[in-house]
Amino acid sequence: MKFEKLYINGEYVDSTSGEFIEVENPATNEIIGRVPRGNAEDVEKAALAAKEAFKTFSLTSLDERIEIMKKFAAYLKENLDEMAELITKELGSPIEFSKETHVQSQINRVEKYINIVKDYEFSRRDGGALIVKEPAGVVGCLTPWNYPLGQIIQKIVFAILAGNTIVLKPSQQTPLVAYYVVDGLEKAGLPKGVLNLVTGVGGEVGNAIATSKHIDVISFTGSTKGGSEVSKLAQETVKRTTLELGGKSPAIFLDKENIELGVKQLLAIVIENTGQTCSAWSRAIVLESVREEFEAEIKKQFPNFKVGDPNDLNSIAGPLASKKQYDKVTDYIKKGKEIADVLIEANYDFPEKGYYVNPIVFNDVKNDAVIARDEIFGPVLCVIYVKDKEEAIEVANDTDYGLSGAVFGKQEEALEVAKLIRTGTITVNDGPGETGTPFGGYKMSGYGREGGIEGLEEYLETKTINVRA
Template identity: 55%
Template sequence: MNNNQLYINGQWVNSISKDKIEVENPATEKIFEHVPAANEEDVNSAVKAAKSAFDSWSKLSLDERLSYLNKAFEIFEGYQDDLVEIEIKELGSPRSWAKNAHVKGPIKRFENYLKIAKDFSFKDDLPKATVVKEPIGVIGCLTPWNYPLNQVIQKVIPALICGNTVVLKPSQITPLSAYFLAEAFHKAELPSGVFNLVTGRGAEVGNVLASHKDVDMISFTGSTSGGIEVGKLALETVKKLALELGGKSPNLVLKGSNYEEAVKTSLNSTFNNTGQTCSALTRLIVPKEDLQEIENIIVEKSKGFIVGDPDEEETKVGPLSNKKQFDKVKYFVEKGIEEGAKLLVGEVPQKKDKGYFANPVVFSNVSNKMEIAQEEIFGPVLCVIPYEGIEEGIEIANDTIYGLSGAVFGPQEEAENAAKRIKTGEIKINNGKWDPLAPFGGYKQSGIGREGGFYGLEEFVEIKTLFNK
């Protein structure tokens, strides 16, 4: 894969900047690849190409656009084995998780957008008017390192379906999987300038895109602090914004629920992807009178999360993505001990000879006022918070600046009533299954807008009313 260049205006081109970004394998700490560290001139070239391509691309029929994208999908789908290897190397994802969550999942999303696009209404008839949904223009897509391919697909594909053109800046930590998508578009002969890939650092590429006068919308996924910074820059020219940000999601366990299922759900959510998931259920809120019983279940079930080489089949938890993340998790584990939480599982992370590995940690008897219960740790750290009475449980669930995801386990009617009172963009009730047509996004400081299904398409259109009747 040609990851030594940028993809601009339908061609692989050298960066005007001669600088390079090192791509590190977090399991070995070895630099195994480099990508260009693009500069403002590179961004300007990409935006110019996208702007020039917008008029002709937006005027194509939906069927014509889908013809290109279906061809690209067929090519991209053939890269699955290579993509698994890339996510093991650039993210440190265990093989099984890389295969299912980082490759099969995004490919399924790509396919799903193509399937539902024909049923998406680009026109709504009102009694005395017609509402049309038009392409916005040039979309700057800024994607994160923790689910690198998934978030690229969630932005780029619906944006293109709706007739927009795109400049993509993937994370500098995990930039490589995006090259496979660019290559698929290239081989599918997507018209020049419709899709552009510019790798680089946030301040040198992301911020330039966010403030660029010819970029019409910014779709950003990352930390809340990063989203605020990008949002401020984008609003200088009043761009449309979609922000998918942080979380500190609650799993409220009601009296009479299946405690084993509730614990299993939180452990999987918190430990898979080494805890580097914005929607992870990192606050397990449990009946105080049953705390000991639930602690016993946690200790037993935590034994199944084997930490080690992500290339080994039995590994469930790989390394953290980089030294910064390792140091952050170490700080919060030490902070939890200092705050007086009970260290039920795990220990303070200790740096090994190679790799940014941290064993899963569970704190019990946590107060929701503690820093470990309020801050997004982004590592395999679970907080168990006891409550007395359902009102206190719901109050604790909502006592956060975030509102991205959540869960409630309990008798069905009681669980559904509680779920309706928890301020999150999505919430799992008992064993509720994921639906690819469902929207994803958050309340409060977890973001603005939604991704997924028809809701994800609607983010990338402008609404125009025609009084024509």
Template identity: 50%
Template sequence: MDIRKLYINGEWVESEGHEYIDIENPDTHEIFAQVPRGNKDDVDKAVRAARAAFETWQYTPLEQRTALMEKVVNGLESRRQDLIETITKELGSPYKVSAEVHTDPFILEAKHYIKVAKNFPYEERRQTSVVVREPVGVVGGLTPWNFPLEQIEKKVVPALLAGNCVVLKPSQFTPMTAYILAEEIHKAGYPAGVFNLVTGRGGEVGDALAAHPDVDMISFTGSTDAGRAVAIKGLSNIKKLALELGGKSAAIFLKGGDWENGVNGVLETVMLNGGQTCNALTRMLVPEDETGKIEEILKRKAAEYHFGPLNNPQTTLGPLASRKQFDRVRKYIETGISEGARLLIGEVPEDNGSYNVKPVIFCDVTPDMVIAREEIFGPVLVVLTYKTVEEAIEIANDSIYGLAGAVYGPEKEANETARKMKTGTVYVNEGQWDEASPFGGYKQSGLGREGGIEGYEEFLEIKTIYDK
């Protein structure tokens, strides 16, 4: 593996541009690596290789495809320590978070995709026809920086298992995990051109992939604005699109619920990974006459999150991923104060050169405030109040987003409330993530699903053959 090269057509090759992107450790600010700044010519080479490989790869027996992927997943599992250390270094994530949030769940999910591929009904008999599901073709994968392994795994693993060829462009800020995957794919013995890695900037490599006439599908994860731009380019020649975009997810606290558990659940999404999570439960909706109770729990629980050496298992908070992220979150905190929201905990972070932002919780927030409507992507929680459950549901649904949500309350009422939320995922009380279930959003949170059978189906086309 040579991180100063691209992986195209089964080989490590120089970029046509001969320029490089510095990779910064957000914790130490050290430039610890450089990767190629790929360009349109590199994309053309990768797509040509993928297109040529697809002519035969699409007909490769399922048993062979799953056997190759099992080698890859076994390789990733054997390099668990390498993955954890790499994610800690490129993302600034505490070691414990890199292991338990960024690595282990998605090795598990990759294994589940293999099970799905083995048992998927690729042909189904109807009355006078057979409905066949077959690979889409050449898939362009565009992944974000906040979950380096997860977002790559959710695209590359099902796409290859389904018989597609892939050109992957990882984030320019966290590309190192992609190199580990590329090396394991190479070791597994995939045919040349089936998987290709082109690093670079989104406005160059990403745009070139999205607009390329020989790319059949784009699977993108990122902000809603960036997803909209990618979609416009992709629709220039009517590509298939899968978009996992932004969120401003609400957690509704009902009277009589286990609020200690609820606060734990909310803070785990808002504080871990520095709040840099698209499905973080960043809006907390509580009964108007019980705000004092919830504020005491919030102050006590939020105190459990703290900075420290990233290799210390007790450290729960790391720096934000970049100077750009720090400036963005700092501006939103200033905006919240100027809007009249009350700081329950936290402060405007000091601009001292670090990217550290201590947990911030705003109270007295109204639904029309910017901090209640826009995705902040930092460790910032806003608390809103409601008078009736109907009003809580209305506030929760009053968003351009619909990615995730949660309800904490008496079981029957909580489940009824969950079913009225217009969002792709809802956690009820102690509900836990399931690698067999789909993930994705309503409204401007995206198109399509990742994970489970539904996430696998995204990488298949449907053909009807009338034969009777």
């Protein structure tokens, strides 16, 4: 892979800056590669290439675009192990988690999106008018470091299937796997200029994408602070913007029903990927009536979620992704110990190098505490006790965020409560979910959706043509 090049208009080219960003393995602190530090001039070249390519690519048939995506899915399957190993190196996630969640589930997503567009109605009659859905234009895709392949797939697959062209900026922390996406789509026959890759720093490349007059749509996933800044910049040129931002999601435990299942799912989503998941249920809201059973179940299951060397098959989670993230998470843990009780904390024997942190469960946390308000993005769980169902709903909704959540209890009652939580996605007991369904947030967790018909429509414009049938 040509990691030291940008990919613009179908060619691997040098950045005009001549500078590079090193990529670190967070488990070993070794430098595993470097990518160009792109700049506004590089973004302008990429945006112009995408704008030119849109003239012809937007006119291709849906069947042509589907065929490209089928070949791309086949490429991902062929290179699954290699990509998983790279993600483990640049992110620090355990190798099996990298294979199953970071790669295989994204192959499933590509296939699901293909099926969605096959069934989508791109035109319909409404009396004397024809309503048509058209490609939106050039899409600027800004993706985060925590799911380096998945977040790219979330954006570019629907964008391309809809007939758009793209300028992609992956996170500077985990940019390497993006080159497999470029390679795979090039080999699948994607025309030059349709996908352009500009690596670099968010405040430079990301801001240039947000303000470029040649880019029509912005799709951003990242922190609420970063998304707010991108949104402000994008509005200067009145771009359509989709933001998938942070979360502080609740898991409500109403009674003893499904408590074993609920705790297992809770600890998994809090500890897997080392807690670096925007939709993690980082607040457990538990009725006092089941406090004893809940605490016992946490203590029983907690040792099953081992943190350690990502190449150890017994590791459920690896290190945090960077020194910056390590400093942030350990600072919150220190603050938490000053203001709350510790129900349980791991004490693993970590390797000498790497940004490892022990998972921790804080108990009897007040919902106005900083550890219950802020998105920590680490293996940190806050347990909040409430007197009844009504207070549980009130506390769950008393947050700036609204991205995810869960309710555990008797099925009918749990579903009633789930409907009252202001959040974009919520799980009831053992609800399995479905790959490729709409995902996004309420409040400061963002706006717009990724996945599902709603996600496809983020990349489409609506035109009304007044014409006789």
